[in-house]
Amino acid sequence: MSKRQHDNDEDLGEEERQNSPSAGLWCTLPPCSEEPLHFNSQSAFELHYQTFHTNRCEECQANLPNEHLLNLHITETHDPIFDLQKGKGREFLDRAQKLKDAKSDAQKEIEQYKAKKDAELKKFEDEFVGSNQKLEEEADNQVKDELSKIKKTAEAKKSAVIKLLIDAVVAPKPELHINAK
Numbered sequence: 001m002s003k004r005q006h007d008n009d010e011d012l013g014e015e016e017r018q019n020s021p022s023a024g025l026w027c028t029l030p031p032c033s034e035e036p037l038h039f040n041s042q043s044a045f046e047l048h049y050q051t052f053h054t055n056r057c058e059e060c061q062a063n064l065p066n067e068h069l070l071n072l073h074i075t076e077t078h079d080p081i082f083d084l085q086k087g088k089g090r091e092f093l094d095r096a097q098k099l100k101d102a103k104s105d106a107q108k109e110i111e112q113y114k115a116k117k118d119a120e121l122k123k124f125e126d127e128f129v130g131s132n133q134k135l136e137e138e139a140d141n142q143v144k145d146e147l148s149k150i151k152k153t154a155e156a157k158k159s160a161v162i163k164l165l166i167d168a169v170v171a172p173k174p175e176l177h178i179n180a181k
């Protein structure tokens, strides 16, 4: 089929194209027109059409992923005016680069912020764990204090008892002295 046919198909709305009798089973659009492709279903053809013909450059038959890129391709490759605009193009690329730099700066800032927050969290955790340890140590020390007080009291009582015993044994009380009898 001719280039004209292709143009006509492009001009048809989505619905009309689906209902067009030539669309269903054979792809006769360039470059398929060299050897028309057969499709078993409308959906298979639609998929083929979307993939191979929706954004095809009619100048060089290149197929582009989307309309924007197709337009860019046509402008860059086939538009002689574009050469005159290359200065502008460079300006655009410079601006794009600046945007890219700004984006990576922002990314760096985000990473720095994240690192700062991570450090703060770690510090908080360290302090929290540290203060927990301190509390445990204090509790331990308190128990130790209590124990040593009890021990001291016990020792004091013990020595008092021992003293009593010793006093009882060695006190120079005549009536209790063995030699006195």
Ligand SMILES: [Zn+2]
Pocket (backbone or CB within 6 Å): 027, 028, 029, 031, 032, 037, 048, 049, 052, 053
């Ligand atoms: Zn095709």
Ligand SMILES: [Zn+2]
Pocket (backbone or CB within 6 Å): 057, 058, 059, 060, 061, 062, 073, 074, 077, 078
């Ligand atoms: Zn092209």
